[in-house]
Amino acid sequence: MHASEVEEIATLTETTCFHCHEICQDDTIEYDEKAFCCHGCKQVYQLLNDNSLAEFYVCDVNPGKAPSAQNFEFLNNPHFQDKLISFSSQGVSKVNFHLPAIHCRSCLCLLENLQKLNSGIVKTTLNFGKKDLTVWFQEDQINLGQIATLLASLGYEPLISSDEVSKEKRKQVNHQTQLFIKLGIAGFCAGNAMLFSFPEYLGIEDGSLKQLFGYLNIALGSLAVFYSGSDYFKNVWAHLKLGKMTIELPILIGILVGYGRSVYEVFSHTGAGYIDSVSGLIFFLLIGKWFQQKSFDFLSFERNYKSYFPLVISKLEGGKEVNYPLNEIKIGDRLIIRNQEIIPADAVLISGSSQLDYSFVTGESEMVRINAGNSMYAGGRHTGERIEIEIKKELKQSHLTQLWEQQAFKDPLHKTENWENFANQVGVYFTVGLLSLAIIVGSYWLYTDPSRWSNAVVSILVIACPCALAISYPFALGQGIRWLAKSNFFIKDIQAFERMAQVDTIVLDKTGTLTLPSTLEPIAKLTRELSSSEWSALYSLALQSTHPMSRQFVRYVPEKQLIVPLEKFTEKTGKGLEAIIEGVEYRLLNAKYTGHRVPKDNNYIRSESQLYIQIGGISVGFIEFPWVYRAGIEVMIHQLQAKYRVYLLSGDKQAHAGSILDWFPDPSTYQFECSPMDKMRFIQSLQEQGHRVAMIGDGLNDAGALRQAHVGIAISDDHLHFTPASDAILKGEQLAQLPKYLVFSEFGLKLIKLSFLLSLVYNAIGLSYAVQGNLSPLIAAVLMPINSISMLLIANLGMSWKGHALKS
Amino acid sequence: MEIMYVMIALSLLMAVGFLLAFVWSVKNGQQDDLITPAMRILTEEKTNKPL
Structure with a gap:
């Protein structure tokens, strides 16, 4: 029997659910001439159909998600009410839910029509990118818990996050809005300053008009430098206080010198200044900053152990179960833990027995058997019947949470402490080199031709601004993140x-x-039912081996089996096991050894994960174990x-x-x-x-x-x-x-270094004018944007070129 | 050339108007979500008929 035939047998019996499109495992439910895998899915369909929301199924392909029976009544606890409800007025409240299951257009059709399902819901707005749903509801008709339960029953289980994370996010969003406005204003200033510099570019001589344009430019420049560029002042100052030089220091010097010189020239009627170049530079720098802020709103990089734990615990009080938020656990509390729930703090098992899975917490893949009276550690996932536990340690003192008391977790900057990025490393040399050049050239002119020294120094500081690093850096790396x-x-x-x-x-x-x-279940694809004596024989065979697959098999075999004697047992490394039991030949084989053509899957090599069973020389199918290498x-x-x-x-x-x-x-x-x-x-x-x-x-x-x-x-x-x-x-x-x-x-870093070299060439051209004190605003106005734009192009094209190769 | 003064004033006024509109739209949250409205427009107007 070949693997392809096995597949065929499997597909013959497979029906996919009309709602969630998963394979109906046990018994299919027929309703309205459609097949459903479970009652939950059928109910969702019924609900949508009855409320004329069946458009859900035509909006996009395979929209449905299997519903969850999770009950969110605990959200009605004041602790959560305060945290979740962002606004409340005249009986109408606004709440924000994060729904990670949102994935297609149909979700939008359904979620923005929730008011059809419950009249207590006034209005809903979906933010698809963030997977957030904002719900306005009438407090007297529906409560938080009911809304969340409704969402879960439709297949969109809300993810209630811990408060610290959400606060951090809000700060970030605020910062982004600020940057966006600064960017807009810088663009406005740069564009208009260039317009007002036109007479200068063209050499038009009209005294009064030139004067007016000069003043307007100063006004625009002040806005660009002191509002849009305000972060540079803050950052440079913060670093200087720590005794550090960053790449932002020479940039700020360039900006300030250019601005100061312009103010002087305009008010002393000696020239037009560099306002157009300066505000243009700020604009490009801010585009770079904005570009590097790619954030993945639907992901969280900052979760700590608290988000792994349940939000609520069910405490036993006077024989009754009462829900409490997690942080109200006290020593001596009796808690109820159900199948697949997580032990929230170090405890002792009072009644029942448990198989605890610590693999996520300790990396130990073996389940641990716990009997009444034994202690259990926080973070273990309980498998088995409903158990009762008594808390022995508070949340913060638990075995697991000790890790978060380490220095690495307390110091938010520890990753950057012993590490300098390329830009800042170069920034130090650059600043020192630039200042020394300015001093040398300045003193040279002071001796030979004092009228030119200030011009030369100003031009050097303006033109040599290391915008290459400041621009190619965020663009190249930002593109890298996107790809x-x-x-x-x-x-x-x-x-x-x-x-x-x-x-x-x-x-x-x-x-x-x-x-x-380990959470994936093994899948058995057998051509016939095995008798209990056959299971016993296979169990005894597998017991002889320490290979992970055999161990998996031992764990998989239905009940406790008798151990039967083996004859002629052989184990061929990497191939399989065989033995004769009661005159019949039994084999457990790796797929390669059976000579089957092995279909490859995205997730793992099947040949590593499938265990073929042969009894008396005839294949009876295979069992696929997920616990293998990727x-x-x-x-x-x-x-x-x-x-x-x-x-x-x-x-x-x-x-x-x-x-x-x-x-x-x-x-x-x-x-x-x-x-x-x-x-x-x-x-x-x-x-x-x-x-x-x-x-x-x-x-x-x-x-x-x-x-x-x-x-x-x-x-x-x-x-x-x-x-x-x-x-x-x-x-x-x-x-x-x-x-x-x-x-x-x-490659990204190499590209940055390359563009840095190129910008040094631009700088050399600019400096050759500058050291002579001949840098006209026109040359500055041409060179600086060309420099910025070529940096931008190199970064984007280079990264896209490699990024495409990455995908194929 | 006097006309230039009027035109400059007008052009600045217009540019400032656009700038204020931009700032208002950012603060008003119009730039927060650029994905959903594009999807919403395709679904909202349809009549909901049962399958």
Whole structure:
């Protein structure tokens, strides 16, 4: 039997749900001549159809999302009411929900017509880019909890974020608006100043008109310099106070000298000044600043452990369950934890039993069995029946949260502390060089021809402004961020992009990063039902092996099985197991060994994840386990090893490592059984040896290392899910492309250096006039914009050229 | 050449008018969301008929 036939059998029985388009697993529900995978989906369809909202299904392809039964009644707690309701007047309130599930035009059709579903809702407005929904509702008819529950039941479960993050976002938005206005005003000033400089360009001699234009230019220039350029004053001053020189210092000197000279010339009736060049420069600089502020509103790079925890807990009070916000946990509280919920603080299990999954918190992939009386640590995900726990430690003192008390988390600037970006490094030399040149030339003229010294010094300072770096920098790196985002690699800011280009050491986490997350269920595609004696035989066979697949299989086998004796057991490394049990030959085989043509999937190599079963020489199908390495990981590791020092860290035991160790021949390059703290210290010690480290991890257990590293890249399979605080978020399936992305970031930095050289050529031309004291405003007005625009073009074209190559 | 003074005054007045309109539109949040309105226009006017 061939794999293609197996596939065929599978497709014959598959029906897709009319609403969510997922494969209907168990029993299909028929309604209105359409198939639905669950009652939830059917109800959504019914609701939409009854309220004449069925347009939802025609607006876009596959719009539906499986609904969630999550109850949001807890939002009616005053704690959340205050946080969420942004405005309230005359019984009508306004609330903002973040709905990560928004994905297509149909979502818009539905969400902006919510008032048809509930008359308490007055109006809704959707912001598609941010995936935010603003709802105006009547307080006496519907409450927050009901709205959120309604949204969840339609498949749009709101994500209620912790307050710190949302505050940070608001500040950012405010800053963006400010910058936008400054940019507009700078553009206005630059354009009009150029217009008023026209008589000067053309050599028109009309005294009174020239005078008027001069004054108008001064007015425009003052607005551009002191309002639009105000950030330069603030930043330069802040850095000078710390004793630091940045690239902004020579820029500000150039701007101020040019402006001051212009004011002098206009008021003393000696010339027209450089206002057009100065305001044009500010305009270009601000475009650069605006361009680099690409923010991914739907992502969060700043999450801490609190956003991983549940928002509410159900406390047991006098035999009744009461919901409280998370931060009201006290020692001694009795809590109820249900299947798949997370333990919020260190506790002791009172009743029931639990399988705890700590993989996200510690990196240990094995489940831990907990019985009544045993302690459980915060962050573990509970699987099993409803349990009752008693809190032993407060939230902040928990085992897990200790990590956030480390220095790296308290100091927001620690990443930039020991790291200078290229622009600022050059900025120091540039400033010193420029000032010395001005002094030398100035003193030369003072001796030979005193009438020319001030002219020469002013021209040098104006024309040599390092706008190349200030403009090509944000454009090249901003473009870089945009191109990488198209490949689902989201970088927080251009500084992180630059740090990535300078990395020489890469540290990889194993569980969840190189392997796929444990949350996926194995899929069995068997051609027939297996009898219990057959299961027992296979179970006994698999028990003999320590291969990760066999361990997976052991865990997968339905119930506790009898162990039966084996004859002629053989294990062929990388191929499979075989043995004769009660006269029948049983085999568990890797797909390669069966000779099947293996269909490749985007997410992982199937041949690594499928376990074929043969009984008596006949194939009975296969079981696909998700807990294997991602596609192309082996190639990726080899590529990285050729260029970087590559380390592997894992919270797991070495015995679970499997074939991954074949890729790390040097035992000093891997470390097992690392606690989250160990990982962080490992990175720290590498940094102390002078290495620039990129950490690639996924779970909370990597949070410290991600924070400590020069660049922390969080791997996420679904960006709606929690990712620890990081500098970049990379979609899991793209991980194998990482070497390409690193090369791309290096290219970005090379491009900047190249444009810097080119701008030095422009500067040399300008300076050759300037040192003679002959720089006319016209030459300045031509050279400076040409310089800026060519920087802009090089940055954009260069990055787009490489970016296209990145995609193909 | 006296006409120039009037024209300059007029041109500045117009430019300032546009600038103020721009500042107002930014502050008013019109530049905040440039995606959704483009999508909204395609959906709003349709009559909702059941399937």
